[in-house]
Amino acid sequence: MTEPFVLVERDAAIVTVVMNEPETRNALSRTEQCDEMIDALDAVNRDPDVKVLVLTGAGSVFCAGGNIKDMEAKQGFMAGTPDEIGERYRHSLQRLAKTLYGLEVPTIAAVNGPAMGAGLDLACMCDMRIASERARFSETFVRLGLISGIGGAWFLPRAIGHARAAEMAFSGRIIDADTALAYGLVSEVLPVEALRNRANALAAELAANSGVALRYAKRLLRLSERSELTVALDATAALQTIAHLTEGHRMSVERYLEEQRVRRAAGR
Incomplete structure (x- = not known):
C-alpha cells in the first residue's frame, strides 16, 4: 500500500x-x-x-x-x-x-x-x-x-x-x-x-490566545490586503462586536487580571 x-x-x-x-x-x-x-x-x-x-x-x-x-x-x-x-x-x-x-x-x-x-x-x-x-x-x-x-x-x-x-x-x-x-x-x-x-x-x-480572536484577526489581515480603510473598519466593528461576547474574551480578560494581581503581589 x-x-x-x-x-x-x-x-x-x-x-x-x-x-x-x-x-x-x-x-x-x-x-x-x-x-x-x-x-x-x-x-x-x-x-x-x-x-x-x-x-x-x-x-x-x-x-x-x-x-x-x-x-x-x-x-x-x-x-x-x-x-x-x-x-x-x-x-x-x-x-x-x-x-x-x-x-x-x-x-x-x-x-x-x-x-x-x-x-x-x-x-x-x-x-x-x-x-x-x-x-x-x-x-x-x-x-x-x-x-x-x-x-x-x-x-x-x-x-x-x-x-x-x-x-x-x-x-x-x-x-x-x-x-x-x-x-x-x-x-x-x-x-x-x-x-x-x-x-x-x-x-x-x-x-495560548482565543481561537475565535485568532481566526478573526487573520480574516481582517486578509481583508486588509484588498480593501479600503472604511471597508476594513466596518468589518472590524462587526467582528469586534461578536468577539466581545465570546467565552474566549471573558477567559482572556480574567487571565490577564489574575496575572496583574500576581505581579502586584510579587512587587513587580
Missing part, C-alpha cells in the same frame, strides 16, 4: 502537516498529493478547537517543487493535452493554493531544508516562515522554461516586495537562509535540530 503523502500530527490546539515523501524530496507532482493536503487543511477549518497549523517536510528537504522526472516523462500534472494540463493545474495545485492561503487559523512554515519552486510558493502562502540553516529558496521555474503554476507571481511579491520577487523569478537564483532572512522571507534562522521545537513553541505562544 502506498504511504500517504501527508502526515497529520495533533498536539492539543496545534496541528502539524508534514509532507512525507523524502525519497522524492517531497516533490509535488500528483493530484492525489494535493487532494491529501486539501483534505487535511479543510479538516482544520472545520475544527473550532484548532488554533494554529505548522507546515513542514519530512527528511532533509521542505519541498523540491515539481518532480523533474515526471516533467521529462510527461506524467503527473504534465500528462495529456494542453487543456487537460490546464484543468489539472486549476483543480489540484491551484485549489491547494487557495485552500492553504485561505486557511482560517494562523499558519507557520517550518522550512527544514530546500524550498524550491512550488515549495517556495507553499511557504509564501503561510503567515509566518522560520527556517533551518540548511534551507535554500528559489523560484526555479524559468530555469526549466516554466512559470509558477501554483501562484508564485502573486504570493512572492507579497512576501518580499516586487523588486526582490522579480529578481528571484527572472533569475531562478537560489538564496540561502541568511539571505532569506535579510529579504524578510523568513523571520528566524535556526540550527536544523532546533527548528521543530521553535515552530512548536511559536505555535504554542499563538495557541
Whole structure:
C-alpha cells in the first residue's frame, strides 16, 4: 500500500502537516498529493478547537517543487493535452493554493531544508516562515522554461516586495537562509535540530490566545490586503462586536487580571 503523502500530527490546539515523501524530496507532482493536503487543511477549518497549523517536510528537504522526472516523462500534472494540463493545474495545485492561503487559523512554515519552486510558493502562502540553516529558496521555474503554476507571481511579491520577487523569478537564483532572512522571507534562522521545537513553541505562544480572536484577526489581515480603510473598519466593528461576547474574551480578560494581581503581589 502506498504511504500517504501527508502526515497529520495533533498536539492539543496545534496541528502539524508534514509532507512525507523524502525519497522524492517531497516533490509535488500528483493530484492525489494535493487532494491529501486539501483534505487535511479543510479538516482544520472545520475544527473550532484548532488554533494554529505548522507546515513542514519530512527528511532533509521542505519541498523540491515539481518532480523533474515526471516533467521529462510527461506524467503527473504534465500528462495529456494542453487543456487537460490546464484543468489539472486549476483543480489540484491551484485549489491547494487557495485552500492553504485561505486557511482560517494562523499558519507557520517550518522550512527544514530546500524550498524550491512550488515549495517556495507553499511557504509564501503561510503567515509566518522560520527556517533551518540548511534551507535554500528559489523560484526555479524559468530555469526549466516554466512559470509558477501554483501562484508564485502573486504570493512572492507579497512576501518580499516586487523588486526582490522579480529578481528571484527572472533569475531562478537560489538564496540561502541568511539571505532569506535579510529579504524578510523568513523571520528566524535556526540550527536544523532546533527548528521543530521553535515552530512548536511559536505555535504554542499563538495557541495560548482565543481561537475565535485568532481566526478573526487573520480574516481582517486578509481583508486588509484588498480593501479600503472604511471597508476594513466596518468589518472590524462587526467582528469586534461578536468577539466581545465570546467565552474566549471573558477567559482572556480574567487571565490577564489574575496575572496583574500576581505581579502586584510579587512587587513587580
